[in-house]
Amino acid sequence: MSCINCDMCVPECPNEAISMGALHYQVTAELCTECEGFYDKPTCIVVCPIDCIALV
Template sequence: MLTVMCLNKHTTFFTALSIIGAKLPALIDVSCINCDMCVPECPNDAISLGEQHYQVAAELCTECVGFYDKPTCIAVCPIDCIELVN
């Protein structure tokens, strides 16, 4: 039996995905102010407006591998609300 400690509402879901080896994208927190800084920086068009804030499509996000040294959405976010899920 595997026990997962839930630190926030996303932890259990993303921890479970990583355990089964699923590809995890960057995660945009609910504190996103929809400033549009990240959208044009994504080389894969993986960022789109969700119901309340921007979100990252897991099937499209490559963490900018092959394009940039690090994920540019994280670099340009003015409020640091984007993080990689590992």
């Protein structure tokens, strides 16, 4: 499943690590802390309605 650009995840990211890429929203790995200190789980994954976010 690929991102449908629904915009749900962007305002949830505490590190502003999510932005629009060429086709889909994307996570900038250098900015992503997997929400450590903010949430118990990566909140972008929690809010994504289609579970398309994979953190590497």
